[in-house]
Amino acid sequence: MTAGLDLLIRGGTVLAPDGLHALDLGIAGGKVAGLYHPGTAPAATEILDATGLHLLPGIVDIHFHVRAPAYPERGTVQSETRAAAAGGVTTLFEMPISKPCCATPAEVARRRDHFAENAVVDFGIYAAPGDLTEASRDAMLAEGAIAFKIFTTPAPPGRSDEFDGLAFPGAAEQLRALQLAAATDRPIVVHAEDAALLDHFGRLADDLDPADAATHGKSRPSVCEAVAVAQLLAMNITAQAKLHIAHVTSAETVQVLKAFAGTSDFTAETCPQYLFTTEADVARAGVYGKVNPPIRGQADQDALWRAISDGVITHVTTDHAPFSHAEKAASEGNFPAAPPGVPGIEFILPAMLDAVAQGRLGLKQAHDLICANGARRYGIYPRKGALMPGSDADITLVDLEGETVISPETLHSHARNVAHLFNGRRLRGKVARTILAGRTIFADGKIIGRIGGGRHIRPGPT
Numbered sequence: 001m002t003a004g005l006d007l008l009i010r011g012g013t014v015l016a017p018d019g020l021h022a023l024d025l026g027i028a029g030g031k032v033a034g035l036y037h038p039g040t041a042p043a044a045t046e047i048l049d050a051t052g053l054h055l056l057p058g059i060v061d062i063h064f065h066v067r068a069p070a071y072p073e074r075g076t077v078q079s080e081t082r083a084a085a086a087g088g089v090t091t092l093f094e095m096p097i098s099k100p101c102c103a104t105p106a107e108v109a110r111r112r113d114h115f116a117e118n119a120v121v122d123f124g125i126y127a128a129p130g131d132l133t134e135a136s137r138d139a140m141l142a143e144g145a146i147a148f149k150i151f152t153t154p155a156p157p158g159r160s161d162e163f164d165g166l167a168f169p170g171a172a173e174q175l176r177a178l179q180l181a182a183a184t185d186r187p188i189v190v191h192a193e194d195a196a197l198l199d200h201f202g203r204l205a206d207d208l209d210p211a212d213a214a215t216h217g218k219s220r221p222s223v224c225e226a227v228a229v230a231q232l233l234a235m236n237i238t239a240q241a242k243l244h245i246a247h248v249t250s251a252e253t254v255q256v257l258k259a260f261a262g263t264s265d266f267t268a269e270t271c272p273q274y275l276f277t278t279e280a281d282v283a284r285a286g287v288y289g290k291v292n293p294p295i296r297g298q299a300d301q302d303a304l305w306r307a308i309s310d311g312v313i314t315h316v317t318t319d320h321a322p323f324s325h326a327e328k329a330a331s332e333g334n335f336p337a338a339p340p341g342v343p344g345i346e347f348i349l350p351a352m353l354d355a356v357a358q359g360r361l362g363l364k365q366a367h368d369l370i371c372a373n374g375a376r377r378y379g380i381y382p383r384k385g386a387l388m389p390g391s392d393a394d395i396t397l398v399d400l401e402g403e404t405v406i407s408p409e410t411l412h413s414h415a416r417n418v419a420h421l422f423n424g425r426r427l428r429g430k431v432a433r434t435i436l437a438g439r440t441i442f443a444d445g446k447i448i449g450r451i452g453g454g455r456h457i458r459p460g461p462t
């Protein structure tokens with residue numbers, strides 16, 4: 001029996017591992033101390049009334065970019081983790097693209113320390129496999145890397161230092177990276193588009209109108225993604241890594257994932273930009289809607305939703321990738337030249353709650369996609385992703401009847417001025433409060449989380 005609670009949240013509905021229950025939730029020492037039938041909890045120093053609200057385990061976003069400390073004009077750890085708090089995200093995993101690339105033990109340590117000083121929410125740091133040696137792999141894990149990431153594409157022109165040790169267009173190096181990861185218990189995430197096909201279609205697109213949004217899709221059609229995923233999954237029959245396919249966009253790739261089911265331990269994700277927008281939205285948003293791989297048509301979007309209901313896609317992540325308004329604006333009317341990436345950390349949860357309100361899926365399934373499944377995949381469940389005694393008291397309180405309006409005025413991210421893809425959307429469902437380790441970091445529209453209050457997350461369930 002708990003001696004006393006720091007905080008009791010009462011009157012709400014708790015999303016527990018076995019579903020929704022009207023329970024009071026007690027917190028002590030930053031952890032969930034217990035779940036109690038209404039009126040039966042021990043005494044608490046502070047009481048929070050959650051009548052009308054749902055208590056969800058804080059969202060875990062396993063695919064996030066801020067690239068800090070490089071490029072502060074695009075957003076900083078402070079600005080983007082504050083935005084995360086506003087969006088109900090309490091843990092995020094930062095991808096290794098930075099300047100320089102996070103592909104050495106020293107860089108893993110430097111980024112980890114930079115995040116520790118500045119983050120408002122908990123964070124994990126991805127490593128790129130770098131020189132593909134066991135020695136640097138082990139040293140990066142010793143610095144606390146949460147997982148590995150590679151691209152099957154070459155570095156974009158002029159950005160080789162950001163992708164050094166991360167971009168492996170050759171099959172032999174991809175196989176080596178999978179095998180290095182397989183010898184650990186850490187997942188390896190892949191941005192999968194086939195380099196040779198991208199080169200081919202890129203040349204063909206040189207003759208197309210650069211201002212036409214369709215040109216971007218034609219320069220990287222679905223077959224590029226499907227072929228790269230098929231090759232990776234074929235190699236993983238040999239390697240048997242814990243493979244995770246990033247941002248699946250197309251019906252063809254869903255078919256490939258199905259064809260390889262059961263051949264190795266792989267999972268796949270998609271993102272709100274692929275589930276809630278199509279190329280018609282990109283045409284409206286212009287280069288602000290450019291992202292890689294490209295956003296496709298309605299049939300692909302429908303296939304992604306079916307893949308979710310079939311259990312083929314088990315993760316929805318943000319791929320939050322802020323660029324400055326000036327950078328996007330400089331290439332207006334020029335899709336090939338525009339930087340690829342869109343923000344999403346503040347509205348992944350409201351977008352999924354809206355899908356629940358539309359009847360597309362249940363609340364537990366929606367939450368599993370953006371939280372619990374990721375926590376399990378990365379081996380941090382039930383410390384994260386669950387509300388049970390002993391779990392971190394990371395709690396997102398949501399009002400399912402509330403409304404979230406996406407606009408530069410309501411967003412907090414540095415990328416609020418480049419969120420054209422989602423601007424103007426009215427989503428059913430609203431983040432009322434975000435709690436990290438028992439402390440409120442966002443409430444009533446205000447971010448009150450402490451800079452440096454976020455903790456570095458190493459693998460492990462406790």
Ligand SMILES: [Zn+2]
Nearest residue numbers: 063065095319
């Ligand atoms: Zn990404």
